[in-house]
């Protein structure tokens with residue numbers, strides 16, 4: 363379970379987040395929606411230790427965690443799949459996956475078969491350079507690399523952006539499978555209304571750097587989501 367309480371964030375003098383608060387339960391997909399520029403990526407960056415928050419508390423499984431660096435976040439069990447994927451283009455698929463070992467004890471420095479079962483296309487491409495993969499394959503690699511760290515919390519920033527429909531389906535299937543295992547809280551930022559609604563168990567709406575209370579799917583229609591995407 364991820365709990366975010368009163369998270370504030372600034373870029374220089376500009377305040378971007380205003381006491382952002384929400385929970386993302388384990389074994390569920392929590393979808394964060396909102397218009398461009400409202401602070402979704404900034405929220406993920408703060409949780410992932412990519413940009414220091416100026417206030418607030420983040421708890422994982424009830425324990426407050428310090429998230430001043432990406433390494434601290436990874437050690438705390440948070441994995442981040444950034445917008446744009448950030449695959450290392452000159453490194454092979456295998457080497458990209460190995461970068462996830464940094465926060466694991468030596469005995470766990472291996473790539474579990476489960477990762478290739480989830481994204482079979484990567485199994486045959488291990489010696490290809492990351493930069494030679496298609497956008498969809500890079501997205502699968504970015505998610506696989508995040509999973510190597512054995513996270514308790516998986517953060518995904520617009521994983522369907524610029525991806526062809528058949529790969530979007532594969533990514534959706536992979537996220538459903540991860541949800542069904544019940545081992546992690548999944549927080550998905552998504553602008554693709556079909557994907558966002560199909561995958562979400564509950565929804566957090568962001569508007570002007572502020573969050574709404576979590577809405578359960580039973581109380582939130584796809585039309586509501588489409589309206590909230592343009593807030």
Ligand SMILES: Nc1ncnc2c1ncn2[C@@H]1O[C@H](COP(=O)(O)OP(=O)(O)OP(=O)(O)O)[C@@H](O)[C@H]1O
Pocket residue numbers: 373378396397398399400401402403404405
């Ligand atoms: N590094 C930065 N320095 C200054 N301002 C920034 C920086 N990154 C983002 N911003 C600003 O912070 C605000 C929130 O941006 P953020 O990327 O978090 O929004 P978002 O909801 O994820 O939007 P998008 O869907 O376009 O990614 C925007 O006004 C943006 O211009």
